[in-house]
Amino acid sequence: MRADYEALKPCRANYVPLTPLSFLARAAAVFPDDDAVIYGSYRATWRQVQARIHALADSLRARGIGLGDTVSVICPNIPQMFECHYAVPLAGAVLHSINTRLEADTIAYMLGHADSKLVLCDSAFAPLLRAALALLGRDIPVVDIIDDQAGQGPGFGGDDYEALVAAGNAGFAGVPVEDEWQAIALNYTSGTSGRPKGVVYHHRGAYLMALGTAAGWSLPQRPTYMSIVPMFHCNGWNHPWAMPIMGARMVFVRDTTAVKMYEAIRAHKVTHFGAAPIILQMLADAPKDVKGGFDHVVNAFTAGAPPPAAVLEKMRALGFEVMHVYGLTETYGHVTQCIAREDWADLPAEQQAEMAARQGVGFPMLEAVDVVDRETGAPVPEDGETQGEIVMRGNVVMSGYYKDAAATGAAFKDGWFWSGDAAVKFPGGQVKIRDRLKDVIISGGENISSVEVEGVLFRHPAVALAAVVAMEDAKWGEVPCAFVELREGASATEAEIIAFCRERLAGFKCPKAVRFEELPKTSTGKIQKFQLRARLSA
Structure with missing residues (x-):
């Protein structure tokens, strides 16, 4: 390379570490008085949202949260969860969004493995978090998120999210991101093992993911985005970091029922949302008096499992333009898209x-x-x-x-x-x-480890061998089906096995059917799952 080119070096004028936190500052400057957040009767502009986020970040710092600390959040898709996607990294910390559908044992493992220093918890999940902390065997400070519109209870009764926002300095600049490789989020995925693995995202990846999403989805200026993808799934497919780029209006629906979603689409003229195929099916199969009533195109991303072609056909007839996308937790969410030719x-x-x-x-x-x-x-x-x-x-x-x-x-x-x-x-x-290639069952967008379910089945006193495979389901796409070989002289019913699992697993992980039979094995005793799958499709 010519020396003249080599002499040109990065400096503060021509190089800034990439971080999606910059999108918030731009949105507040370009769209200060435009609606940013809509949740029931609650409205907040981009200027107001920025002030709340910076105040919360300042309060987190005052509580001793520093660079590289893990802050866990267990909360549905409401404005506070969106704010945490900026406030936690602005404090220099790493955001760990917890799947609200998991059981206490797995949550306890995550909190310990993630080295969580603080938990922000929606009060509806306080009993679940209490059970997890009891299993963990050590205390972690908890901040209650009280959702007044949902009529939730008092939570842990200690520190309150809104009190932290009120006490913080809205002018707090945030901890500078000196290295774009710095971790911004930690997400857990089950994969094929019984225990989940922690997937680390960095600021650079989140920044580029957000920009690429805006470009690949052809997002217009000021779209109206309905937040349906759970923010504990790949940080909502990174959509919380993408929407400020275009100054979006974000509509939050805590309970993702067909009635609530159609109401939001009509009332706010929703133009974009992301969702698993199970949500699309819910919208497509809603009663006639629930769906419809809008005359604009609604654009949807769908991922989590291959969507049934029949569902895509129904959605298009209803006025939805659905794009199928694909990715994994390890890729920040969707990284491929099916572009119509x-x-x-x-x-x-x-x-x-x-x-x-x-x-x-x-x-x-x-x-x-x-x-x-x-x-x-x-x-x-x-x-x-x-x-x-x-x-x-x-x-x-x-x-x-x-x-x-x-x-x-x-x-x-x-x-x-x-x-x-x-x-x-x-x-x-x-x-x-x-x-x-992995023995993962994807049910309604949720990953289920067959190994984890089998581990529970093996604890039943009547079970000698067990194997869990995916069974087709009209509603969820796939559900777990358990093949069980009983111990000699032992007995059990399908209902007993399912009830046993429900006491030890999240509901969506439990087998929906149980077959009692001798399991096919190789000469070394390995169970041949392909034969079990074939039996289900026969």
Whole structure:
């Protein structure tokens, strides 16, 4: 390289570490008096939201929260949860959003593994958090989030979220992000093991994910976004960090029923939202007197499981333009998108829906995505038949697994992140998942580890062997089905097994059906799950 070019160095004038926190400052400056947050009767402008966030960040610092500390939040999609996505990293800390659907044992494990220093808890989940803290065996300070519009109880009865906001300095500038590789969030995913793994996001990735989402979704200025994707799922697919870019109005719906969502769409002219296929099905199958009543196009992202083509067809007929996207917790959420091609327009509606169910091509913020042969690493041909594994590379791939170097090394190989999902490629590079290499069941957008469920089944005194596989379900897409081999002389009923699981697992993880039979095994005693799947489809 010429010396003249090498002499040009980064300085404060031409280099600033990337962080999505800058989007908040811009929104407050460009759209100061425009609505930012709508939740029932509550309204707040971008200027007001910024002031609340900076005040909360200042109060967190006053409580001793510092650089790299983990702050856990257990809260549904309400304005306070959105504020935490900025206030926690503004204090220099790392946001850990907890899945509200998990059981106490898993939450206890997460709090301990994440080294949580503080928990902000919506009072509706206070009993769950109390049980988790009891299992953890140590106290963690808790701040109550009281949602007056939901009529929630007093929570832990100690520090209060609104009191922290009131006590903080709205002029607090925040802790400067000196290194864009600095962690911004910690999210947990079950994968194939019984215990979840901590996935670390950095500021650079979150910044680029937000910008890429705005570009890939073709977000207009001032969209009206309905917050449906749980913010404990990949930080709401990073949408909380993307919406300020375009000065969005964000509509929050605590209870995601079809009635509530359609009411919000009509009342606020919602233009965009993201949701798992189960939510789309809920909207499509709502009673006639509930759905409809709007004359504008509503754009939706859907991910979490391949959406049934029939659901996509129904949604389009109702006035929804649905784009199928794909990603993992390890990729900050969606990193591929199914972009409709012009030549699809002449196809029958059913065939168009089939095409739209593909995982598609990479978003602008993803450097590369491919389907490769697992043995050779060579790309598979674009024939729609040859199966390989989806691999990805780019700035929106996680930093790694928290405190798990072995798992990080296994995920990163030959310059790629290996997804564990088996897929094929069509002409033009369109990707479509054929099967999952991991034994993960995706039910209504929730990942369920079959190993975890099997571990519970094995604790039943009548169970000798157990295997859990995915069973098709019209409502949830997939649900767990347990195959159980009983001990000699023992007896149990389906209802007893399911009840046993319900005492030890979150409801969505429990088997919805139990089959009692001898399990197929290899010569070494390994259970042949492919045969069990075949039995379900027979």
